Amino acid sequence: MLESLRLLGRNGSPSGACPALYEAGPDVFLIVGWLTDTVATVEIPHGLLGFAEHDRFIGAPLTDTGRGTFILKGEPVTDQETIAVLALEGNETAVVVPRCKRTYFGAAA
Template sequence: MLLKFLGKGGSGDGECPSLYATDTSTYVVVGWRTETPRTVEIPHLLLGFAEPDTFVGATMTDTGRGTFLVSGRPITDSETVVRLGMEPHETAIEVSKAERTFYGATAAA
């Protein structure tokens, strides 16, 4: 899997969740481990690194504390895991990359 780093953020110590684009039109999301399998926690700001005219096409739940819970396919390939350089409290999932096709309606005249 080829990875393109898009951005990271969410903590002040450099151990931040990260977002990557893949060569298979998906995103890899590195986030904080949760107790729910296949789910990571990420800061809201991480979604701002998505490629233009796309969004993270995954089920997300707002925690109410500036983060989302995001679910996807766990990354288990050892080569990819090593390249991601995750901290022990982090894990990675793969989610779809969806195209943004609607930007809202204009106000009625």
């Protein structure tokens, strides 16, 4: 997975280091977010979604926390080489979610 990582953007921390959204292949996003109490679940700021390409979206349910963040569940990143490159802080984790192509069903009149 490491060779296919392409940073799309970062948003949320005062240092600007994370959370982060990566393209990790033609059909996969890797998302670095804040740890939650639930395994394989991360919390990300709303603004992070703005870094997805205009014709792609995160193919995982997002739950709005009501405080400017979403909770989402994905496949945990366990590859140690990828984790080392991401340089995760103690309050962060990374998950992989589908990178879906947006389908348009027509335009508003």
